[in-house]
Amino acid sequence: xxxxxxxxxxxxxxxxxxxxxxxxxxxxxxxxxxxxxxxxxxxxxxxxxxxxxxxxxxxxxxxxxxxxxxxxxxxxxxxxxxxxxxxxxxxxxxxxxxxxxxxxxxxxxxxxxxxxxxxxxxxxxxxxxxxxxxxxxxxxxxxxxxxxxxxxxxxxxxxxxxxxxxxxxxxxxxxxxxxxxxxxxxxxxxxxxxxxxxxxxxxxxxxxxxxxxxxxxxxxxxxxxxxxxxxxxxxxxxxxxxxxxxxxxxxxxxxxxxxxxxx
Numbered sequence: 001x002x003x004x005x006x007x008x009x010x011x012x013x014x015x016x017x018x019x020x021x022x023x024x025x026x027x028x029x030x031x032x033x034x035x036x037x038x039x040x041x042x043x044x045x046x047x048x049x050x051x052x053x054x055x056x057x058x059x060x061x062x063x064x065x066x067x068x069x070x071x072x073x074x075x076x077x078x079x080x081x082x083x084x085x086x087x088x089x090x091x092x093x094x095x096x097x098x099x100x101x102x103x104x105x106x107x108x109x110x111x112x113x114x115x116x117x118x119x120x121x122x123x124x125x126x127x128x129x130x131x132x133x134x135x136x137x138x139x140x141x142x143x144x145x146x147x148x149x150x151x152x153x154x155x156x157x158x159x160x161x162x163x164x165x166x167x168x169x170x171x172x173x174x175x176x177x178x179x180x181x182x183x184x185x186x187x188x189x190x191x192x193x194x195x196x197x198x199x200x201x202x203x204x205x206x207x208x209x210x211x212x213x214x215x216x217x218x219x220x221x222x223x224x225x226x227x228x229x230x231x232x233x234x235x236x237x238x239x240x241x242x243x244x245x246x247x248x249x250x251x252x253x254x255x256x257x258x259x260x261x262x263x
Contacts, residue, residue, distance in 0.1 A: 090166075114255040
């Protein structure tokens with residue numbers, strides 16, 4: 001059964017079918033063109049995670065072992081946080097400016113739009129993760145037992161998860177300020193319960209149970225697997241699949257909650 005949506009005096013079919021590769025690619029190209037003219041946003045995505053890692057390394061200058069213990073975890077956390085902030089604000093800006101409504105009035109499905117955003121920000125996530133991982137391992141001397149490429153994989157998946165969460169929460173914010181306010185609700189609990197500050201097994205059983213369903217916990221666990229083991233372990237594969245699955249699930253929820261009207 002097809003549905004229709006009325007925009008002004010015209011009635012436009014609401015596309016709900018399978019993704020269209022050309023429409024998705026066109027959406028991604030448009031987002032990248034906009035970002036190219038926004039150097040501050042690019043700096044936030046690419047420079048800030050590297051700057052935070054650099055600062056952290058020399059905060060623990062007298063105790064390099066401490067940096068080795070938490071540096072890998074932060075390689076997954078920093079990209080997730082920055083991509084969440086940038087994506088939620090950028091998407092909300094398109095909602096409040098009316099751009100989103102105009103786009104959905106064209107032959108563009110919700111899935112095409114969400115996938116296009118994910119593809120564009122995912123391309124930047126690859127660059128961001130590569131820069132942060134390269135800086136930590138080859139310049140700041142992060143000591144990892146496993147392959148740096150596995151660190152890069154987890155960092156990239158974390159950045160994509162942050163992108164998906166940002167797209168999702170933007171549907172529930174009415175202003176950029178509200179989008180930022182979602183960070184304490186969505187990111188901070190995961191940050192506290194992911195095992196960065198204390199092993200999750202040492203937490204109160206109720207908090208441990210909550211941490212078991214939060215994707216950032218598996219991002220940190222995956223980084224720690226690379227930190228401690230030379231080969232890819234079964235736990236690492238499990239952690240990577242959970243983070244990737246959560247990103248896909250949240251992207252699907254983002255498409256389902258995408259509203260045509262901004263008012």
